[in-house]
Amino acid sequence: MPEMPSPRGRRKEARPSEIISAAFALFAEKGYAATKMEDIARAAGVSRGTPYLYFTNKEELFKAMLRDMLLPKLQEGEARLLAMAHLSAGEQLCALLQMWWQLQGETPLAALPKLMIAEAGNFSEVAEMYQKEFIEPGDAMIRALLQKGIASGEFRPLDVEYALTAICAPVVMAMVMRHSLTCCLPAEFDGRRYIQTLCDLLLQGLRAREKA
């Protein structure tokens, strides 16, 4: 009988992550304020007081949850990008967007952008963390690709910062819509085809014109 979900005295070290998982799901679905600590506790299969054994209060649980969600993902992306160094800037850019979608857009992490957009105003500390730990590094990768492509003549000269925003927005917005305005997405939304369409658009849009 390996499994014994006895209500008392269970696996201690699993608790925090179970609570964080429940918190993530509920915060992502309903937002910070509309999520009750009791909901989280029940979703995690524990009693009202248990979350407080591991997290000082609701706000700290929220922040801890974000930390847990954000941090472990980025190294993977950076490592993968290195393996593409031999490709052209355009190929690397498309590979990066696809990877981004697969690592975040197709996983529960896709809920994060919506959550951050909704709560950043009320949790500036969290917003800063999100930006520093997650957005900045991601932006840096794409920015480097754009600069490299422009320098090599593969891409035409563009305002890099604005292009960066315009390139990321479709990926982020697709995640947002999967978790918020679902009605605004095509009924049978296929994320990979969507990213492919985006890449087609961007690749031709960025390319330097052939001198006839």
Place this chain on the structure above:
Amino acid sequence: MPEMPSPRGRRKEARPSEIISAAFALFAEKGYAATKMEDIARAAGVSRGTPYLYFTNKEELFKAMLRDMLLPKLQEGEARLLAMAHLSAGEQLCALLQMWWQLQGETPLAALPKLMIAEAGNFSEVAEMYQKEFIEPGDAMIRALLQKGIASGEFRPLDVEYALTAICAPVVMAMVMRHSLTCCLPAEFDGRRYIQTLCDLLLQGLRAREKA
């Protein structure tokens, strides 16, 4: 004594819209849950009880506010688009994005996307209204342009629905960031230059290749 903002004898018909304005500003800034009815009343210069004379409860005020914000804007856009019928599809698309930015992105209405993203999950009725009254008509305009451009050979054939999402996302995301993750926007963000960069990218990205 033409107008005297006496506490009682003010133009009464203005009350509801003053309350709605205050509600809009506060809901947009802090979200639904974090906005107190008392804050709205105070911001509108009325007492705690007055909003309830015009709106059944907080949720109805929220919905009424959204209706008031959304509906009056769309006719204007549609009218303007008609005047561009003589332009090419690409020119019309750029003109439309610029107009969109000017009519919403540069006005207080830019706060709406963030608000909808944050609250759609808790107010499905509101989300449906937003989609039907605001997003659908806007999407329809752009969809029509894309189809027309493809049909005429000006644009290359693309998956219209996915392209549509990818085209709108950068505009929407810029509005969101102005109201939520401000840190993620370039410090001196110039919306019109941003839209221009986006149009450059899209126009070339959409164009059909010249044969030969």
Place this chain on the structure above:
Amino acid sequence: MPEMPSPRGRRKEARPSEIISAAFALFAEKGYAATKMEDIARAAGVSRGTPYLYFTNKEELFKAMLRDMLLPKLQEGEARLLAMAHLSAGEQLCALLQMWWQLQGETPLAALPKLMIAEAGNFSEVAEMYQKEFIEPGDAMIRALLQKGIASGEFRPLDVEYALTAICAPVVMAMVMRHSLTCCLPAEFDGRRYIQTLCDLLLQGLRAREKA
């Protein structure tokens, strides 16, 4: 119909003092921690939320209550003492102790010493206020009498500070016992006779021996 205890919209300015009265009675009887805000509200005839309209939280209510109880009483005592300036130091001392008993020991204020003893450790700010606003001025009066009596030869020389403590203690302790260890007081305790006995003891105890 002058009285109309309608549950809503009643005499506003009476509320804070009604709440303070209820709080005083309950805090004095049960101590700070064992007194629930709900008890206070019910005792004051209001609902759970009403005390918070007038006092930030339980602690502030406690402090406000003490301020209200302490401050108004001292001027009266000082004024009365002035009227006794023509008496001997011993006569003044006895008159002062009797007055003290009548102004505090026989009124609800007699509950204060017990309350302060019980809570001073957990509310140092309150304890300081109590000492500064209440004890210090009272001590100063008695100290001055002792010094005057010693200087004039009416009292024999004594360590004034220790005598001061020993003189006040019986008065304070009688108040404490009326509200706490009631069992330790004679069954038919007559405060005025008690003070008289104390004065007899003190007057003779303090008197300088007649030479010869």
Place this chain on the structure above:
Amino acid sequence: MPEMPSPRGRRKEARPSEIISAAFALFAEKGYAATKMEDIARAAGVSRGTPYLYFTNKEELFKAMLRDMLLPKLQEGEARLLAMAHLSAGEQLCALLQMWWQLQGETPLAALPKLMIAEAGNFSEVAEMYQKEFIEPGDAMIRALLQKGIASGEFRPLDVEYALTAICAPVVMAMVMRHSLTCCLPAEFDGRRYIQTLCDLLLQGLRAREKA
């Protein structure tokens, strides 16, 4: 290996008294309500659940602690008083007050009066025990001395019960102040000098007048 304070194998019989010691220190310092069972357990060096192996609940622990503190002390006082039988009533009274101070006022037991004053109202059973086991016997000794002194003409006739209260109060109050309103005691309070001053005052105050 004569003694090794290993976490488990410690002398078990000591557990309850270690818990009582910790409880006494904390209850005396912070009061009943503000003292958490967990604090007591930690201070006693045991785990959260251990106190419940020896005491039914917090209230029983409180009562057991008081019993343990109170009972063992009184025999000693009575024995010592017997040894003074040859002294005058006044000398015996002073010796008794000094002994009282030394046996209680200068030991941790000095914390008891404050604790009893604070909690008697919420624990009438405890208050009765305190009075019966501690106060009554002490009062009886002093009462007997007063009666004897009056009968022999050493003391003038006084209301014995009230004098009794007035005589004990300064001793008790000094203990209270050391643990509660410390600010109200002279900065360098010397208990023995204080008792001496009190005795000077009382001896002269009680003495029968010499018939001139």
Place this chain on the structure above:
DNA sequence: GATGAATGAGCGTTCATTCAT
């Protein structure tokens, strides 16, 4: 016996809503 993770009743506090004036 001893542990400490877990429980859940209970309290302080907030705020949407009401209604006497």
Place this chain on the structure above:
DNA sequence: CATGAATGAACGCTCATTCAT
């Protein structure tokens, strides 16, 4: 109509107590 004092349900959090190990 407008006010704002009052209400009371609901939620965050604490801590005495339990019990599987």
